[in-house]
Amino acid sequence: MSKEHPVFLFLASDFKGNELLEVCKELGCYNILITREKKKDLGWAHHALDEFHTMPSLIVQPDITNAVSYLARHHDLDRIIALDDYDIETAAELREHLRLPGMGSSASRFFRDKLAMRIQARAAGIPEPEFTPVFPHARLSDFLGRVPPPWVLKPRDEAGSQGIRKLQSAEEVWQALEQLGDQQSHFHLEQYVPGKIEIFHVDSIVWEGEILFSTVSVYGAPPMVVAQGGGVFTTRLVDRKSADAKALFKLNKKLLKTMGMTSGVNHAEFIKSVDTGQFYFLEVAARVGGAHIADMLEQGTGINYWKERGKIEVAQARGETYHLPEPRQDYAGLIICLSKYEHPDLSAYNAPEVVWRLDRPFHAGLIVRSSDAARVRTLLEGYQERFAHDFLTSVPLPEKGRV
Numbered sequence: 001m002s003k004e005h006p007v008f009l010f011l012a013s014d015f016k017g018n019e020l021l022e023v024c025k026e027l028g029c030y031n032i033l034i035t036r037e038k039k040k041d042l043g044w045a046h047h048a049l050d051e052f053h054t055m056p057s058l059i060v061q062p063d064i065t066n067a068v069s070y071l072a073r074h075h076d077l078d079r080i081i082a083l084d085d086y087d088i089e090t091a092a093e094l095r096e097h098l099r100l101p102g103m104g105s106s107a108s109r110f111f112r113d114k115l116a117m118r119i120q121a122r123a124a125g126i127p128e129p130e131f132t133p134v135f136p137h138a139r140l141s142d143f144l145g146r147v148p149p150p151w152v153l154k155p156r157d158e159a160g161s162q163g164i165r166k167l168q169s170a171e172e173v174w175q176a177l178e179q180l181g182d183q184q185s186h187f188h189l190e191q192y193v194p195g196k197i198e199i200f201h202v203d204s205i206v207w208e209g210e211i212l213f214s215t216v217s218v219y220g221a222p223p224m225v226v227a228q229g230g231g232v233f234t235t236r237l238v239d240r241k242s243a244d245a246k247a248l249f250k251l252n253k254k255l256l257k258t259m260g261m262t263s264g265v266n267h268a269e270f271i272k273s274v275d276t277g278q279f280y281f282l283e284v285a286a287r288v289g290g291a292h293i294a295d296m297l298e299q300g301t302g303i304n305y306w307k308e309r310g311k312i313e314v315a316q317a318r319g320e321t322y323h324l325p326e327p328r329q330d331y332a333g334l335i336i337c338l339s340k341y342e343h344p345d346l347s348a349y350n351a352p353e354v355v356w357r358l359d360r361p362f363h364a365g366l367i368v369r370s371s372d373a374a375r376v377r378t379l380l381e382g383y384q385e386r387f388a389h390d391f392l393t394s395v396p397l398p399e400k401g402r403v
């Protein structure tokens with residue numbers, strides 16, 4: 001049954017996704033947004049919203065289920081859309097509760113719970129770091145004796161490298177678990193890939209199980225080093241014809257199939273051991289990449305992943321077929337850091353390839369674009385050092401979770 005004006009409910013624990021709201025509005029949806037009180041005064045696209053609600057937190061139960069069920073008394077909701085990573089499980093639970101289409105709880109775990117994705121990938125023979133749940137303790141003990149350190153103890157459902165600890169000895173692991181107490185089952189342990197590593201991301205647009213479009217990019221430094229060590233964040237699209245890109249297109253295809261992806265956008269990450277050339281699956285999310293990755297991808301390819309995600313939701317709600325616009329074949333790179341100045345002066349960064357500048361207090365950022373992948377790389381590497389010198393300040397970790 002197709003509706004002219006599908007009713008969409010958006011959950012946004014954090015401020016993001018205006019382009020998605022706008023495209024859904026343009027396509028005739030009735031848009032309801034719930035965000036956190038703390039985020040209410042940020043630059044929401046109110047012109048694209050029919051209703052704007054706030055709650056102290058979107059992840060506290062039964063409050064969120066009660067609030068959304070109350071909305072459902074008066075609205076015939078068609079789809080629930082999570083804008084932030086932390087809203088993915090909540091949206092899945094609410095779909096289950098209200099019997100709405102889209103990913104349910106079990107399906108969404110493969111894109112959120114790092115232990116679930118590890119186990120699923122291993123069953124399909126996808127290479128990944130050696131890992132173990134922290135239960136039963138006998139199994140963990142066996143792992144500690146068998147797999148050489150260092151290891152990383154990771155929260156199964158955090159993002160932004162939060163709460164990840166690199167540990168060197170079995171004593172440290174047992175101590176960390178002791179401190180975690182009842183929280184320990186929400187973590188898993190895995191081997192830190194040894195030697196020099198590079199972290200890649202593959203961002204895909206999927207329609208009914210088929211990847212219509214994907215891009216391969218590489219971070220300048222591993223995100224954990226940047227997040228926890230305080231540094232300049234960069235990422236760039238890599239040459240589509242390179243051996244790395246070809247290998248990752250293939251691996252990503254197998255991964256998304258294994259995880260049961262149907263329709264939407266994905267951000268998958270892979271570790272490459274520079275010494276051996278081997279790729280390892282790191283993690284996968286059913287969402288647009290964070291930290292302005294979507295802006296970089298748009299500059300390089302002309303495809304805005306937020307908008308395409310909106311179009312996919314609308315096509316699903318109406319029972320129509322989604323069509324991908326024709327992509328551009330350029331390359332782009334993104335650089336961002338925390339700035340010691342409220343309004344950093346980026347005017348000295350004036351190469352003709354600079355196509356976008358970040359407008360956010362106490363941040364410095366820009367995007368470069370070129371038809372030549374090597375040119376993007378050279379520019380970013382030069383800018384990385386200059387950003388560190390001109391703007392960089394030490395990094396306070398962002399707030400934990402979204403409570």
Ligand SMILES: Nc1ncnc2c1ncn2[C@@H]1O[C@H](COP(=O)(O)OP(=O)(O)OP(=O)(O)O)[C@@H](O)[C@H]1O
Pocket residue numbers: 129152154158159160161162164190191192193197199222223224225269271282283
């Ligand atoms: N097994 C590993 N070997 C080497 N480095 C790792 C490993 N696991 C994680 N890391 C480092 O930690 C970072 C974050 O890991 P992961 O992507 O699993 O967590 P996250 O919290 O979802 O991070 P983000 O949201 O920043 O992508 C990686 O980008 C990498 O730098």
Ligand SMILES: [Mg+2]
Pocket residue numbers: 160223269283
């Ligand atoms: Mg990650």
